[in-house]
Structures are given as structure tokens and as C-alpha cells.
Amino acid sequence: MKRVAYLLWLLPLGACENKKDVAPQVPTDFATPADAKAFFYDLDAQQMRAMVGRDSAFFARHYATTYYNCTPYGELNDKATEIQTLLRGPWVTVEAIAPQFDVFAHSGDQALLTNTKRIKIRTPAGESFIYVRRTIGFQKIDGRWQGISGQGTLVQTRYVGQ
Template sequence: MKNVASLLVCLLPLCACDKKEEAAPQATPEFATPADARAYFDDLDAQQMRAMVSRDSAFFARHYAPSYYNCTPYGELNNKAAEIQTLLHGPWVTVEHIAPQFDIFAYSGNMASLTGTKRIKIRTPAGESFIYVRRLAVFQKIDGQWQAISGQGTLVQTRFVGQ
């Protein structure tokens, strides 16, 4: 009982304080709903696919952070400059998003990631063919702008794996 009385004596000054401090203002969320966030990053992904085909270096320079790194489907590690060169000089004819049912999207505060599958038509010495790539992009809001900070592409088989 003596311990309880001692605890109350210690806590009493805290309860007697009339001054109430306001909580720090909370930042306004970037997106109204998770669906809005998903739509924004899906659109950014679509812009990147168009930029690959049109060889739009300005898009990549603007949307890739200075510290950007990408692991290519062939196991190479590219920094921002090397990745832009790869994307500008690739044999891309078309790039399309497929199998959205297998996409993975995550968003929290100033970070987001998007994983999806791409079907890429390429020109080769033997003619045109397709490659399929499972693509991960990680984004961070830097100085008020969403930028890709890393990526990874993995070649996938062309066989169907499930519903």
C-alpha cells in the first residue's frame, strides 16, 4: 500500500497541470485513398513503358533519383546513368503491362513499390520476338516529387502458371 501511495504522490503533479499542449499538426496524406495511390503509380508505370519505346531520356532523368540502382534481368547492376542508356538503346518495339492479377503494390507515407509483369517485343537479328519480365520499382518522395530509387527485372517463363 505504501508503494501505491508513493506512486500517486509522484503522478499527482502531472494530473494537476492545466496547460494542454496541442499535438503537432499531421501531414496531409498524399492520396485520398489507397486506390488513388495505386492509380498514380500505375499511370507512372504506363508513362515509363511509353518512354522506353519513344526513347524519352527526359522522362528517366526526371523520374529516377540520383541514387537510383537497377538490377537488370541479365544480372547487371546499373546506376542511374547506365540504366538510362540501357533503356534508350534497348531493342524495344512495344512494352505492355500484362497479368495485373499478379501485381503487388505497397504504399506508406513517402515510400511506394509496384511489381508487375511486362511483355516486351524486341528486335533481334533473327527478327522480332517477345520477352517477359517481372518488374519491381521502388519509389520515394524526394523534394516533393516521387522518384524511382531502385528497380529489378526478372525474366519469367512464357507458360501460364495459374488463375
């Protein structure tokens, strides 16, 4: 009889549909990992166009207030300084190359993209190319994806297959 009473007592617990997760789940903006990757690659393409087009509004909108970037020359730029650097650069073209070396990660409200850029620049001696391995970290802040950190490293062409 004790056993039957015990089982009857547990029955409502098994039928309960109001179960709570152990930890709150972060809703995602993307239906699939491929959608997330496509979004951040498109954002990267917009940034490359903004560099060539000297679009300060793009950088002001897409970089967080606390954004910092370590340049290929070892300088640490805050948001305002980085925007000025990007606007004053001698960029002719900026393109992503060597996708086989890209790194992309996304989880919840953070993402990271690393890829290689070939940048055509104007110099006093004429036009030339530099190659930069670029990493940018993103975070969703106030409902918008914003760059929170960046880092660029000059690479030699033999390392990117050119």
C-alpha cells in the same frame, strides 16, 4: 475536500484542445489508397511509353540521383547506365500484363510496384517477346516521386498465363 480540489485541478486538462500527436504525421499526397495506386500505375505506363519512345528526359526526371537497377541479366546499373540501357533497347512495344500477380504498397513517402511486362523486341531473327517481372521502388524526394531502385527478372510465359 481534497478530492474536490484534485478534480478541479484536472478539469482544465480534460478541456484542453491543444493536443499533440506522439509522433509527427507524414502528410499524404493521396486522398485514398486507390488514388495512390492509380498514380503509380500511371507513372508505370508513362515509363513504358518512354522506353518505346526513347525519352531520356522522362528517365532523368523520374529516377533519383542514387537510382540503381538490377537487370534481368544480373547487371547492376546506376542511373546513367540504366537510362542508356533503356534508350538503346530493341523495344517495339512494352505492356503490363497479368494484373492478378501485381503487388503495390504505399506508405508515407515510399511506394513499391511489382508487375509483369510483355516486351516485343527486334532481333536479327525478327521480332519476338520477352516477359519480365519488374519491381520499382519510389520515394518522394524534394517534393517529387522518383524511382530509387529497380529490379527485373525474366519469366517464362507459362507463369503469366500466356
